[in-house]
Amino acid sequence: MSERIVVVGGGFAGSGVARRLERLAPDADIRLVCPDDYMLYLPLLPQVAAGVLPAPAAVVSLSRRLRRTVVVPGRATGIDLDARRVLVRSITGNPEVLGYDRLVLAPGSVTKVMDVPGLREYGRGCKTLAEAAYLRDHVLGQLEVANTSDDPDERARRCRFVVVGGGYAGVETAANLQLMTTALARRFPRLDPGLVQWHVVQHHDGLMPGLGDRLGEDTRRVLESRGIHVDLGVSLAAVDDESATLSDGRRLPTQTLIWTAGVSPSPLMGHLDAATDHGRLVVGADLSVPGHPEVLAIGDAAAVPDLATGGGAVCPPTAQHASRQAPVAADNVVAGLAGAPTREYRHRDLGMVVDLGGTDAVAKPFGVDLSGAVAAGVTRAYHLWAMRAPAAMARVASAWTLSALHGASAVRLGFLTGASGRLAEFEHTDDYLDPAATRAAIEGLRPRVPRG
Ligand SMILES: Cc1cc2nc3c(=O)[nH]c(=O)nc-3n(C[C@H](O)[C@H](O)[C@H](O)COP(=O)(O)OP(=O)(O)OC[C@H]3O[C@@H](n4cnc5c(N)ncnc54)[C@H](O)[C@@H]3O)c2cc1C
Known part of the structure; x- marks a missing residue:
């Protein structure tokens, strides 16, 4: 046998x-x-x-x-x-x-879902394919509703997005989605792109501590230069349907809490x-x-x-x-x-690569600190190589080319009909x-x- x-x-x-x-x-x-x-x-x-x-x-x-x-x-x-x-x-x-x-x-x-009031019910993850697709639909939906709302508080709340976790998953999620939302807000006739606010909340003193101080600082500079708020040394204290409260007492009105604080x-x-x-x-x-x-x-x-x-x-x-x-x-x-x-x-360990969207990235291959377009090239080449499946590599490379030429595909696919897409479901x-x-x-x- x-x-x-x-x-x-x-x-x-x-x-x-x-x-x-x-x-x-x-x-x-x-x-x-x-x-x-x-x-x-x-x-x-x-x-x-x-x-x-x-x-x-x-x-x-x-x-x-x-x-x-x-x-x-x-x-x-x-x-x-x-x-x-x-x-x-x-x-x-x-x-x-x-x-x-x-x-x-x-x-x-x-x-890793921690014991934070409201997190299971209102937080959203980015750890499975379904969560990533739901997240996109949810974020796009917020901008669409903000575009039609006459209530200034609601518009601001729906256009604010809070990512908890300043490791590579949180940083990449915030950086990539921020590019998508600001580009899209420009196309909505009733939406001021300045309303779109992204926050990265990190309980450590620096972003991506595993990559060392220099790359963490480079990343922070890139994020802040795009208007993303980087809140270091704070954590999430509570979340509900309309706000996120941080450990320093601040209450951020938002309908989007993305939780990437560990596995x-x-x-x-x-x-x-x-x-x-x-x-x-x-x-x-x-x-x-x-x-x-x-x-x-x-x-x-x-x-x-x-x-x-x-x-x-x-x-x-x-x-x-x-x-x-x-x-x-x-x-x-x-x-x-x-x-x-x-x-x-x-x-x-051969190091890490971190995609910050567009031509921005940071990487540390073989202990060498890289940032900017060189890091972006290394990051994308590494991902293609690591997939090790010709069909998948071709699919990714052609999608990157299309996105570079025509921008990200910002269409809501309707996945959230009948599902909440929140952490508790996954x-x-x-x-x-x-x-x-x-x-x-x-x-x-x-x-x-x-x-x-
Ligand atoms: C957003 C994000 C970005 C990341 N970026 C990087 C990066 O740039 N570089 C890097 O090195 N790492 C990165 N990581 C981490 C990396 O993805 C993980 O370390 C890696 O996927 C672990 O591989 P694994 O095979 O152990 O688990 P997984 O890849 O998670 O695979 C686990 C498999 O087991 C299946 N499964 C789960 N439970 C069961 C069960 N009970 N029975 C049967 N099957 C089950 C799952 O469906 C899945 O197929 C990232 C992670 C995230 C979330």
């Missing part, structure tokens, strides 16, 4: 593992559990929200990326590590059980009988779970020792680490099945079962042998 390998998650980490396993383990039965049929290239989401890219340009189809792997459309909701079984809730809502000889866990992370590992990790570190599953340098050599975990969901940095550090949750851990995990799965020695994950935190509940659920699925 062929070995059964189950991969949970179809992102940078999970799809990378399955792709390599197809080559290294030609006889294995590979199943990849994922609620979506695509690998999402998250760094491009702010550009989707800002209409620079259409939503399909930010994804790589799993059926194109993977040839032999069976993609199981659903969400892993519980795992019985002792019995080696994964409980899956299919996209139809039906449960399914997958047995495995080797398991690779790569379910990524979710938006939490997939809640699935906290529902296993295994140790976690800040919610990430603890693994050794060979990516295996202590006490369960048949289970590996990688990407945002795993606390992978950062051997290149040392001192007990774990790898930061970046696409760079997730995609480089994937081949090591695949190699170690195959080594484990063959009874051969495994290898350790060791990777020195959490899925209640989906998961602990090991005892997982066992009971699996037991309940066993076909009953008729008596008599």
